[in-house]
Amino acid sequence: MASSDISVSTPSRFALRRAISVVAFAFLVLFALLEAVPFVLTVANSFKCLPAVQDYPQSFIPVPPFGVECRTESGASRPAEETAGPLTFNPALEGYERVAEFNLPTWFRNSIIYAVAITVLRVMFDSLAGYALARIKFPGNRLVFFIILGTMMIPGVVLLIPRFIILKQLGMLGTYQGVIFSLAADAFGVFLMKQFFESIPEEIEEAAMVDGANRLTMFFRIVLPMATPALTALTIFSFQGTWNNYMDVLIIVGGQADLWNLPLGLAQLRGQFGQTLEWNIFLAGSVITTLPLAILFFVFQRYFVEGISYTGLKG
Amino acid sequence: MASVTYKNVNKSFGDVHVIHDLNIEIADGEFLVFVGPSGCGKSTSLRMLAGLEEVTSGEIWIGERMVNNVAPKDRDVAMVFQSYALYPHMTVYDNMAFGLKLRRTPKNIIDERVREAARSLGIEQLLDRKPRQLSGGQRQRVAVGRAIVREPAVFLLDEPLSNLDAKLRVEARAFISSLHQRLETTFIYVTHDQVEAMTMGTRICVLNAGYLQQIDTPFNLYHNPRNVFVAGFIGSPSMNFFDAELKEQDGSLVVETKEFRFVIPENLAEPYKQHLGKKVVLGIRPEDIHDSQFLPSNITPAQIEATVDIIEQMGNEVILYLDANDTSFIARVDPRTRARVGADMPLVVNVDNLHLFDSETELSLAYEYKQELIARERGE
Ligand SMILES: Nc1ncnc2c1ncn2[C@@H]1O[C@H](COP(=O)(O)OP(=O)(O)O)[C@@H](O)[C@H]1O
Ligand SMILES: [Mg+2]
Numbered sequence: 001m002a003s004s005d006i007s008v009s010t011p012s013r014f015a016l017r018r019a020i021s022v023v024a025f026a027f028l029v030l031f032a033l034l035e036a037v038p039f040v041l042t043v044a045n046s047f048k049c050l051p052a053v054q055d056y057p058q059s060f061i062p063v064p065p066f067g068v069e070c071r072t073e074s075g076a077s078r079p080a081e082e083t084a085g086p087l088t089f090n091p092a093l094e095g096y097e098r099v100a101e102f103n104l105p106t107w108f109r110n111s112i113i114y115a116v117a118i119t120v121l122r123v124m125f126d127s128l129a130g131y132a133l134a135r136i137k138f139p140g141n142r143l144v145f146f147i148i149l150g151t152m153m154i155p156g157v158v159l160l161i162p163r164f165i166i167l168k169q170l171g172m173l174g175t176y177q178g179v180i181f182s183l184a185a186d187a188f189g190v191f192l193m194k195q196f197f198e199s200i201p202e203e204i205e206e207a208a209m210v211d212g213a214n215r216l217t218m219f220f221r222i223v224l225p226m227a228t229p230a231l232t233a234l235t236i237f238s239f240q241g242t243w244n245n246y247m248d249v250l251i252i253v254g255g256q257a258d259l260w261n262l263p264l265g266l267a268q269l270r271g272q273f274g275q276t277l278e279w280n281i282f283l284a285g286s287v288i289t290t291l292p293l294a295i296l297f298f299v300f301q302r303y304f305v306e307g308i309s310y311t312g313l314k315g
Numbered sequence: 316m317a318s319v320t321y322k323n324v325n326k327s328f329g330d331v332h333v334i335h336d337l338n339i340e341i342a343d344g345e346f347l348v349f350v351g352p353s354g355c356g357k358s359t360s361l362r363m364l365a366g367l368e369e370v371t372s373g374e375i376w377i378g379e380r381m382v383n384n385v386a387p388k389d390r391d392v393a394m395v396f397q398s399y400a401l402y403p404h405m406t407v408y409d410n411m412a413f414g415l416k417l418r419r420t421p422k423n424i425i426d427e428r429v430r431e432a433a434r435s436l437g438i439e440q441l442l443d444r445k446p447r448q449l450s451g452g453q454r455q456r457v458a459v460g461r462a463i464v465r466e467p468a469v470f471l472l473d474e475p476l477s478n479l480d481a482k483l484r485v486e487a488r489a490f491i492s493s494l495h496q497r498l499e500t501t502f503i504y505v506t507h508d509q510v511e512a513m514t515m516g517t518r519i520c521v522l523n524a525g526y527l528q529q530i531d532t533p534f535n536l537y538h539n540p541r542n543v544f545v546a547g548f549i550g551s552p553s554m555n556f557f558d559a560e561l562k563e564q565d566g567s568l569v570v571e572t573k574e575f576r577f578v579i580p581e582n583l584a585e586p587y588k589q590h591l592g593k594k595v596v597l598g599i600r601p602e603d604i605h606d607s608q609f610l611p612s613n614i615t616p617a618q619i620e621a622t623v624d625i626i627e628q629m630g631n632e633v634i635l636y637l638d639a640n641d642t643s644f645i646a647r648v649d650p651r652t653r654a655r656v657g658a659d660m661p662l663v664v665n666v667d668n669l670h671l672f673d674s675e676t677e678l679s680l681a682y683e684y685k686q687e688l689i690a691r692e693r694g695e
Binding site for chain 1: 365366367386387388390392393394396397398400401402403404413414417418461465471
């Protein structure tokens, strides 16, 4: 029975399975393309001359000559047909040249300062706090944890004004430390680390203690190295979150352009031109903002996937 | 090397009192085994000694030092855990070297000790591996190696063999015994397996429900259990128990159950005389009940009869599940036995080895007397 069953149904079953996988792949490809289109257009348009940006259908294949001039000798902009066809365009550097006239290096530097400092501090504070909550029995342990957890339920916007007032009273508005300290620890990170530490078998820590380690030695030499998946996840979330942070930085540093990070600078680029937004400049700024994260992602892809699959969250 | 002393040690977890007034003196170089059923407090006793649990009251001494307030790292003990608790991110080498590194031992000495321990454990070729690349038996050896290199005053082992399969367990048992002989250090070993306890310990400490039941050599524990619990726990299959009464008949002392009546040999009767007329628990080990056709020499025989319910062939012996007057009991008899299921069968009990316990306190009625007797016999 079983054998005849297989021999009869094998061809059709095989075909069915093939069909299913073809359809599934088609879907995946479709969605991947849908995800990719905005990126492709962003990058393509950042290299176009201004009138060509508004030319439809949007061209996205760069063809030589490269580095064309966007303006005629007399200074007027060249019409779209001269630099772009229906599918292809001649890349120009105008967007990047013009964006460089702004405070871009400062914004870039600030973005790095904020992201690195905040990520380092978060990794440190979140793991120490998470460990204390997971393993050290002090009175009020659970209460503290629930309060921290509770702050995760409060929408971030609600915290903007109290934070503003506190920083004002501390005289830290419009300073680096104002941005860095107010974001130096986060409830989610504490929660993430606590959950991970609780999954480490206590006997391993006890073995280290009998072996001659005190709490701190044990924490740094045994517990933290074992927590790399959680630390990786925490690093990704912190870095990415801080790099893209617009609202908190805006409230804390306000109009002080020398403390802006890239998202704030970008917003200014957009505002600068009012009705006639110069798209190629704005998109060049976007590319510069996104590129570092994208490179990080490619380089550390393997760890990111591990870390994120550990947390059970998706970015 | 050091002696270990528990003085009136108590331990409670919240309202739950799990160790009651533990008093033990462990001599330097001894191999002491804590044995008892699961949950009786063996691990807790060991962990208090390691400093992983605080004592609620009482004192623990290691050598000349009261260690109640000494951190685990300063107690000079090494511990092998049931789960092995190897550091997963370190190689075998680093696992073993970790404790020495923390003590700032010079690198060349660390290297020497790790390699020597690895050689004696047969794990030299594994030094560069991570724990997850090892089999259960190999991990167990690494855990032991990590303890050895420390050269501690006391070795603590908490059920180190219970995650091994039966064959490996027998090998590891012998290995740990030989390790103890070689190192001549104090070993304290926890197990729930009475065979492990009997084969490895120089002395065994039987615990039940947080109370120390008896602490003695394997020989004494087997031949002179202090109470019903120890009698039933040590030995496999377990001792048979019968409700009985002590009576006098024709000038001799007899112990009488619903089914049987045994005359107690004159030379053993002395301690029981004062209990005449009392209700007692009679204990007979399965190995003291013989097929009447295959009797060993040197016993004092008493005939009984029983029906055979089940026969278990073990090869070198046969276990009989018997029934007499609706009382079930077990005998371990000569493999040549011709017992048949359902048949009545004549058996012989060796009355030299009867165990009598007070039916209320469950204490042995002849404990002190037998201790002296054994000491005299073994001493001479
Ligand atoms: N950390 C703890 N908190 C509460 N109860 C515990 C704790 N550790 C052990 N116990 C209790 O103490 C008793 C003895 O435990 P344990 O020493 O682990 O037993 P054993 O090792 O003999 O199996 C058990 O009843 C157990 O439930
Ligand atoms: Mg235990």
